[in-house]
Amino acid sequence: MEHGLIFDIQRFSIHDGPGIRTTVFLKGCPLRCRWCQNPESWSIRTQLMPSAQGCIGCRRCEESCPGGAISVGEQGPILDRGRCQECYRCVELCPSGCLKTVGREVTVEEVLAELLKDESFYRSSGGGITLSGGEPMMQAAFSLALLRACRSRGLHTAVETCAFASPKVMEAFLELTDYLIMDLKLSDSQKHRRYTGQGNESILKNLAAAAAVRHRNNFLIRVPLIPGCTDDPENLRGIASLLNGVGFDGTVELIPYHRLGAGKYPRLGLEYTLEDLESPTEEALKRARQLLKASGMRLANEAGVLPEK
Ligand code: SF4
Ligand code: SF4
CATH class of the missing domain: 3.30.70.20 (Alpha-Beta Plaits)
Known part of the structure; x- marks a missing residue:
């Protein structure tokens, strides 16, 4: 029986894929993004x-x-x-x-039982279940077993990932995931390392693999808009160029920075390094959206699912 470590299960979520969903948050992440709102997800231990x-x-x-x-x-x-x-x-x-x-240790069966409680809502809304985190690929065996179990019950599956994983793991996830939500933060690998702790080479390889088998209705790229870090035109153009380069046909959603998670850092013995940073202004958000659109990107609406007309 596969065991996993999760830190939350959120019911009636409407921002983690189509329809009404239940989102399972897994512990463990290979990145350390300075703006992360869930630093409690980083460690793969309780x-x-x-x-x-x-x-x-x-x-x-x-x-x-x-x-x-x-x-x-x-x-x-x-x-x-x-x-x-x-x-x-x-x-x-x-x-x-x-x-x-x-952090709570759970079995696939326990989580599935929780997920099935809202089956009727998934069916009536076109929703399903989403694995998030943390990084679901850090607990690949458990996540894949859970996705398989959901599929066998006819549940629509989504995964939210940073895609920092081996090609083999990525391939296994792609096979069991109906709707893929992937983060893309910085096009420059050195800058990516500075702000997240890792370079972006493996992420870009996995992006190409995903783009080859995904299309506009089942692939969402999320770009966090972090003032002074990811929001400069060079980075946004770089991201659009990477996406165009792999034939990406999905939708892009901008996630404006906010400091909601900052208070969790000291409680975990961690330092929050973006102390003085403010959320991007409406104007900055609009500029970023326009730049991405001008670079050929289809942008998500506020719900993060439907493409903008
Ligand atoms: S703080 Fe003390 S009591 Fe609490 S978990 Fe640690 S060792 Fe145990
Ligand atoms: S001192 Fe505060 S933290 Fe410690 S047991 Fe009492 S209420 Fe809880």
């Missing part, structure tokens, strides 16, 4: 994620910790990750729920 919100200062966590890894200050619990033995005793004892774990 993690402790403390929050000051709601802490009543009872010190049960501090007193129960076998490694002396947690102390309670005026701002709530402070975790020394180097000392944490991941026993999660503190999570069990915390009366206010401000100590939580991210």
Whole structure:
């Protein structure tokens, strides 16, 4: 029985593919995009994620910790990750729920049972299930088994991926995925490495493989619009040129930067490096859309699914 590690299941999602969907968020990602809104997805292990919100200062966590890894200050619990033995005793004892774990081990059967709860909504809306993350390809065996199980029940499948994977893994996913959502961030590999931790060579190879078998209604490219990083005309033209070069016939969606995930970084012991960055203005978004359209791209509407007329 295939086991996987997930950190969320979101029902009634309307932004992760066509129709009404249930999205499964998997732990583990090979990239470290500085703007990531889900840094809790990065590690492929279960993690402790403390929050000051709601802490009543009872010190049960501090007193129960076998490694002396947690102390309670005026701002709530402070975790020394180097000392944490991941026993999660503190999570069990915390009366206010401000100590939580991210990551739950599940079987394919358990997730499928959850997904089937909304089968009638998928059927009436043309929806289905979406695997997201994190990066579903990091847990390839589990994700593929889950996609296969969904297919065998006649569920429409979508995968949201950064496509940083081996060609063999990509090919296996393409076979089991009805609707592909792929991120494309930076056309220049060095810049890609600087902002995500990895070059983009394998991503571009997988893009070509996907473009060869996908068409306008089942392939969406998402481009995060990050001011001062991905939003310059050179990068946007570069992305359009890469897509044109592989005969891409799908739709492109721009995802404007926002800092919703910033507060999670310190809770995970991570540094948020885009502290002073603002979301792109309407004007900047419009300019980016116009540039992509002028470069031959078909853009998604607000729902991210239908091509713009
Ligand atoms: S998980 Fe265990 S070792 Fe880590 S802080 Fe909590 S009680 Fe301490
Ligand atoms: S057990 Fe929970 S409520 Fe009590 S001090 Fe620790 S974090 Fe705060």
